[in-house]
Amino acid sequence: MERSVATARRRPTPRVAGPGSRARGPPRTSKTYHAGGWRRAASSLRGGLASALRAVSQEKGGSMTESEVSHQVDVDLGDRSYPIYIGENLLDRGDLLRKHIPGKQVLIVTNETIAPIYLERVTRVIREADPALQVESVVLPDGEQHKNTEVLMKVWDRAMELRFNRKATFVALGGGVIGDMTGFAASAFQRGVHFIQVPTTVMAMVDSSVGGKTGVNHPLGKNMIGAFYQPNCVLIDTLALRSLPNRETASGVSEIIKYGLIWDADLFKWLEENIDSLVDSGKPEFGEAIASAVERSCLIKAAVVAQDEREGGIRAFLNLGHTFGHAVETFSGYGTYLHGEAVGVGLAMAADLSARLGWITEDIRDRAIALVQRCDLPTRPPKDMTPDDFIQLMAVDKKNVDGSLRLVLLRGELGTCVVTSEFENAKLMDTLNEYCEALG
Helix, strand or coil: CCCCCCEEECCCCCCEECCCCCCCCCCCCCCEEEHHHHHHHHHHHHHHHHHHHHHHHHHCCCCCCCCCEEEEEEECCHHHCEEEEEECCHHHCHHHHHCCCCCCEEEEEEECCCHHHHHHHHHHHHHHHCCCCEEEEEEECCCHHHCCHHHHHHHHHHHHHCCCCCCCEEEEEECHHHHHHHHHHHHHHHHCCEEEEEECCHHHHHHHCCCCEEEEEECCEEEEEEEECCCCCEEEEHHHHHHCCHHHHHHHHHHHHHHHHHCCHHHHHHHHHHHHHHCCCCCCCHHHHHHHHHHHHHHHHHHHHHHCCCCCCHHHHHHCCHHHHHHHHHHHCCCCCCHHHHHHHHHHHHHHHHHHCCCCCHHHHHHHHHHHHHCCCCCCCCCCCCHHHHHHHHCCCCCCECCECCEEEECCCCCCEEEECCCCHHHHHHHHHHHHHCCC
């Protein structure tokens, strides 16, 4: 029998606020569930989430004014709860950002790609919301290869030069790398200042901006240096996605596929029907499709984080494909693969191993891999990567306990998974040999 998540504390589903919405999740309870008991609580959580999603769908019937928040998802963490604002033209809503800036000093952290597009605009709207604010910026080089302590020091250097105090607010304007680095910088500067997430990529909107994971890479492992540190708010302007290259968009969609595989079978089926509209920003239906996918993903991520903030239980499910994927990124050199591209490889390998173990049907495996391929994402590791490379790199994964490799794998019907260290090692080697030898 496999060992799945040991314990987790049940929390309510996130609240969805919108015009006239009163949707709520299941009632609060202090019930603790163990081992297989997580399935009962997860089922209850999915029921509340389904009600919330129906409320979101109903709200879409009305027209929205320019720069209106179409949806708000609250990440319920007690006195550290925060809203996720989702809508169009929200980058013009300096008033929304001002609500979450406690002091008078603001440092916008962005990169060389995003700065020419959005930095002046965001700086202006914050200043217009409150002319008394001191709004400064620092521009970092772009790319996963720059997600390290040396580049991170530029953020702290800038804050020190400006003599920012503990009431300062760091604003992450960019993708997942900027969000992770800015959050970690905020967590450590003067032992903690405020920060806000303003994601501009699909990857950041549906995954990295929500939940408080921050950090940088180490040469021996991805995201090995960091902290859990929650933002004051997350502001998602879905119109920003229209300027993304299709490669970046597809990279982010891999995380949405993951949500369907581990949690939401209906989402997965919807993706199978609409994936072509999600990965091509030139299609007329792209805007509505990607906005729907972002909203649904944020609801799922917020629900999971509210139950398990520090990844001691069901939050580990969100790492499906990431153990294999992080190994690919580390082996290849950070920045060679976009994160979502490496996750695509990982999803395929996790699905393959799950099928070899007899935990899912070959049909589910084939559907998972086919959906990743339809995004034009890779499903195979680099040609020179060997099974031994995988084993060595996966040995330093953060999910491992007492030297045992722990993987997130699919088990049962579509939309369910386990976190386990008890699987047949021979089956793992079969998957590694198949995927590496296929390229040999």
